[in-house]
Amino acid sequence: MSILKSSVAKKMALAIAGLFLVLFLFVHLAINLTLIYPGKEAFDSAVEFMATNPFIQVMQPILFLVFAFHIYMGIYLELTNQTKRSVKYIKNNPGAASTWASRNMIWTGLMILGFLLLHLYNYFLPFKTQDIADHYQLVVSLFKSPVYTLIYVLAFVSLGLHLSHGFQSAFQTLGTPREKCNKTLVILGNIVALIIAIGFSSIAIYFYFN
Numbered sequence: 001m002s003i004l005k006s007s008v009a010k011k012m013a014l015a016i017a018g019l020f021l022v023l024f025l026f027v028h029l030a031i032n033l034t035l036i037y038p039g040k041e042a043f044d045s046a047v048e049f050m051a052t053n054p055f056i057q058v059m060q061p062i063l064f065l066v067f068a069f070h071i072y073m074g075i076y077l078e079l080t081n082q083t084k085r086s087v088k089y090i091k092n093n094p095g096a097a098s099t100w101a102s103r104n105m106i107w108t109g110l111m112i113l114g115f116l117l118l119h120l121y122n123y124f125l126p127f128k129t130q131d132i133a134d135h136y137q138l139v140v141s142l143f144k145s146p147v148y149t150l151i152y153v154l155a156f157v158s159l160g161l162h163l164s165h166g167f168q169s170a171f172q173t174l175g176t177p178r179e180k181c182n183k184t185l186v187i188l189g190n191i192v193a194l195i196i197a198i199g200f201s202s203i204a205i206y207f208y209f210n
Helices: 007-033 040-052 054-083 103-129 136-140 146-173 178-207
Strands: none
Touching: 007 040, 007 054, 007 103, 007 146, 007 178, 040 054, 040 136, 054 103, 054 136, 146 178
């Protein structure tokens, strides 16, 4: 696409895709929390709604494309920046001008990608290809595995770190005044990161110990 030839346009597209995915994460978290309360009946109803609602069915391939685009563009821009960067971070003080999360977006992103592939294999593919009568039990049974639960929690900790920088960076890329809004965006980004990381992780931990 010619509109994405400039680096600024690429970064803006990456930011918009990222914010769209944040919205998806909050919807996904809200549905997953029904696993705990109200419980099985509510979760199964939510799954049934997601499986039969025409709007959701249209949104699924769009969501997949946004995920794929965000992953591709994030890796592309990171590799491009590395080749163009003539002066590396000061090795004895790498945090002087940046946070750990900002310097490691590529690695937290790759960890999230690895978990996403595992999640698709363990849940989405069975959901689409098998006649599963009890989706609640499928999810709960996954959390009974200590290995899967550990991977799940580490993945969402990585996602939280990714969001702690990515959220504020997205708004700054889209033109939010840095001087006026930077502190607010940092706080909001950290809040979003904590909600997503703790929210998803707490579900896995809850079912592992219960």
